Amino acid sequence: MSKMIRIGTRESQLAVWQATQVMDQLISGGLQAELVYIKSEGDTDTKTPLYEMGVQGIFTRSLDTALLNNQIDIAVHSMKDVPTQLPQGVIQAGVLKRGPVNDLLVYKTPLEKLYKEGYIGQLATSSIRRKAQWLHWFPAHQVHNLRGNINTRLQKLQDEEWDAAIFAQAGLERIGLRPENSVELSWMLPAPAQGAIMIVCRHDDQFSFESCQPCNDTDTALCTKIERDFLRTLLGGCSTPISALAVIDNGTLIFTGNILSLDGTEKVETEKKIPIADALNIGREAALELLSNGGQQIAERVRHAQ
Numbered sequence: 001m002s003k004m005i006r007i008g009t010r011e012s013q014l015a016v017w018q019a020t021q022v023m024d025q026l027i028s029g030g031l032q033a034e035l036v037y038i039k040s041e042g043d044t045d046t047k048t049p050l051y052e053m054g055v056q057g058i059f060t061r062s063l064d065t066a067l068l069n070n071q072i073d074i075a076v077h078s079m080k081d082v083p084t085q086l087p088q089g090v091i092q093a094g095v096l097k098r099g100p101v102n103d104l105l106v107y108k109t110p111l112e113k114l115y116k117e118g119y120i121g122q123l124a125t126s127s128i129r130r131k132a133q134w135l136h137w138f139p140a141h142q143v144h145n146l147r148g149n150i151n152t153r154l155q156k157l158q159d160e161e162w163d164a165a166i167f168a169q170a171g172l173e174r175i176g177l178r179p180e181n182s183v184e185l186s187w188m189l190p191a192p193a194q195g196a197i198m199i200v201c202r203h204d205d206q207f208s209f210e211s212c213q214p215c216n217d218t219d220t221a222l223c224t225k226i227e228r229d230f231l232r233t234l235l236g237g238c239s240t241p242i243s244a245l246a247v248i249d250n251g252t253l254i255f256t257g258n259i260l261s262l263d264g265t266e267k268v269e270t271e272k273k274i275p276i277a278d279a280l281n282i283g284r285e286a287a288l289e290l291l292s293n294g295g296q297q298i299a300e301r302v303r304h305a306q
Contacts, residue, residue: 004212005033008063008072012149014177019076020199021096025215057083064090067200073208074201078171079193079224086200091211094199095217095224100197101245103130104178105183106154106253107174109163111183124157124165128262132241134166135187135264150177170195189243189258189269196220207280219248222279229283230257234291238290240302253279253299257286259295262302268295 005026009019019035026033039062057064059081066072068089079095086092107114114121121138124146125131131143133211142160147151150171157165172178199215201208207297223246241264244257253276258269270290272282291299 001028004015004034005031005074006036006072007033007210008038008066008075010059010063011037011039014078014150014171015076017076017174021197022074022076022199022215023211024271025096026211028207029211029214031104031211036066038062052236057087066202067202072214073205076197077198077200079196079198080168080191080195082198082200082305084228088221089203090200091203091209092198093201093212094195095221097214098198098216098220098223099195099197100173100184101190102169103188103190103194104167104169104172105164105185106157106167106172106179106182107164108157108181113276114163116228117285121164122162124153124160124162126153127166127191128239129191129241129243129260130166130188132260132264133243133260137187137264137268139264150175154179168194171187188258189256190245192231192242192244193224196224201252222276223247225251225281226253226259229281230255231283231286233284234259234295234299240299246279246283248276254280255279255291257283257290259290259298261298262305266294266298268293268298 007019007023009015020089023033023035058265060077063077064087065077067075074093089142121141121286122144123134123141124144126145126147134141134143146156146165148156153165154177169184197211201212226246227244231242234242241260241262244254246253253274255272256269258267260267268290270286274282
């Protein structure tokens with residue numbers, strides 16, 4: 001009988017959905033796998049994940065701790081939540097085929113009113129990237145902080161006197177919670193690796209690493225690497241309005257990235273089209289170019305404002 005692969009997941013509905021996708025793929029490949037629910041960090045903490053200075057890993061820390069403590073064999077993360085430098089002893093074992101990448105506007109106020117010039121809209125989001133991009137187009141609107149899991153945020157939108165709130169399309173659709181009164185914000189550039197699911201394992205666990213290789217989608221892995229390279233080179237995290245998207249179209253990789261000021265008034269963006277064979281380092285190259293074209297000043301002002 002083959003070894004049981006213990007898959008660590010947080011307990012939220014979306015996290016369990018993501019981990020179940022991995023479990024199903026492993027089982028369909030003839031392996032044994034089970035979900036292990038991880039409540040919070042520190043319960044049996046003998047090894048704390050060692051992240052880079054200033055990198056919190058706030059949404060991944062509890063699973064990384066369980067992984068390093070050998071409570072689980074692999075962990076499943078929303079890739080956009082994962083620090084660009086994994087903690088010591090943890091490696092990427094696979095990236096699933098990407099889901100929808102866009103942000104989604106869930107609205108209570110009719111869009112023609114919300115978008116009307118002169119209307120002071122009340123919008124909710126916990127993401128400063130979404131806030132900055134929204135204010136870039138609607139500078140008169142007021143943006144409110146919205147935290148919690150998807151169910152909590154949807155309920156709060158209903159309870160508060162807000163016009164609309166922004167969510168990740170993938171998150172809402174994966175657990176069947178996308179409301180009818182929603183629209184894709186195709187003009188809003190997503191977070192690096194949005195819509196992608198990452199599997200990690202311990203660096204010395206060859207069995208788990210090899211077991212996850214059939215789950216790995218090479219196109220998604222390449223595109224998300226490029227986006228995360230862009231983010232890492234800009235020294236950005238959750239506190240910096242940085243967006244990036246790489247897509248593959250008929251052998252060509254198309255990369256778009258930007259950085260905005262916190263209030264959305266300043267924006268520097270870049271776009272690259274390059275053959276896939278030459279694309280491996282394009283994220284870093286695009287970030288360096290963006291920094292030299294005004295992005296450095298925006299990044300410094302964002303850091304000083306925090």
